Amino acid sequence: MKEPLIPVAQALARVLAAASPLEVEDVALSEAFGRTLAAPVVAGRTQPPFANSAMDGYALRAAEAGTRLRVVGESAAGRGFAGAIGQGEAARIFTGAPLPPGADSVALQEDAQRDGEFVTLNAPVSAGDNVRRVGLDFREGETLLAAGRRLSPRDVALIAAANRRSAPVTRRPRVAILATGDELRAPGEALGAAQIVASNNLFVAGLARAQGAEAIDLGIAPDRPEALAERIAAARAARADVLVTLGGASVGEYDLVQKALTDAGMELGFWRIAMRPGKPLMFGRIGAMLALGLPGNPTSSAVCGLLFLAPLLRAFAGDPQAGADASETARLTVDLPANGIREDYMRAKLTRAEGGWRATPAHDQDSSLVRTLADAQGLIVRPPHAPAAKAGEFCRILRFDALGG
Secondary structure, three states: OOOOOEOHHHHHHHHHHOOOOOOEEEEEHHHOOOOEEOOOEEOOOOEOOOOEEOOOEEEEOHHHOOOEEEEEEEEEOOEOOOOOOOOOEEEEEOOOOEOOOOOOEEEEHHHEEEEOOEEEEOOOOOOOOOEEOOOOOEOOOOEEEOOOOEOOHHHHHHHHHOOOOEEEEEOOOEEEEEEEOOOEEOOOOOOOOOOEEOOHHHHHHHHHHHOOOEEEEEEEEOOOHHHHHHHHHHHHHOOOOEEEEEOOOOOOOOOOHHHHHHHOOOEEEEEOEOEEOOOOOEEEEEOOEEEEEEOOOHHHHHHHHHHHHHHHHHHHOOOOOOOOOOOEEEEEOOOEOOOOOOEEEEEEEEEEEOOEEEEEEOOOOOOOOHHHHHHOOEEEEEOOOOOOEOOOOEEEEEEHHHHOO
């Protein structure tokens, strides 16, 4: 008797439980984009460190704004006014320049009339106008970014502004990718009558890199035990954190991957998921290396990669939200029949309309269709035994861009 299919949520929980955050390394800010913080970032300075002008104009005492003032100097960015502003005085000032002592505001240059060494203001000014106060952005010792954050260009700019030249991040996960099957050839190679072009490996490599991982291409292994054993050994030699195999995970005579992994010492965690597409997903461990066996059909491989590999890599990076539910609500544009015993992930076109997303499933959901996958913007998620649904009813969707794909 076959073991029951594992629910998707249970399978994901097992995958994430097997991953621990990787070791920490300090990297230069120029190399920090897309990396995940391993420790909080604390400001090493106060920003701005001095009160400065938000506009070009004249620094003065607001109480004297209606009088004719003598211009006694100039304050420019990087070169402030050396003196102080006394009664009846003002200083020419430029954006970002320090506010001179004695001044409490900045009048806009377009509101001022200059006459030689004197200036007259034509608009009222209040204390603090056009002045950036000390610490307006942040103060020394303040926590700016929390651990587990994936660093965007904006985050890296903030770290630099805090006077940090490097960032503590988790090491990039190493993902070894092995496509399998006598029928596969690399793009551009001559194809035999029964051969097809390998594309799943490129999807997985791109998905891994999008999650900040390092992708290691192990090429295409033919359906021979010795060839598979050689590539599995290569993954371990490369110190891969996870080996992703593509194809050969089912039960046919030429589906040799599971046996090859077991012969290499894999402890099988689970095999066969209650999902469509992607039922023959396999997960296990070979020593320190995790093994994730994805199905061979392109859509099955892609969906499993998005649902399992991407969260796994985020967990390796220390993301506390690695397993968070990324689904959203949408309205169906067509009727759908009742669902069966497996959780269904239907490729769909997603459009924004008044009131939220609209979801239209692709007409043909065959898992071999690469173009249908490329044309879709996401997936409609239907739970097991979901009843028939009418157009206009709510459904759950997963947007590819929210999943990293």
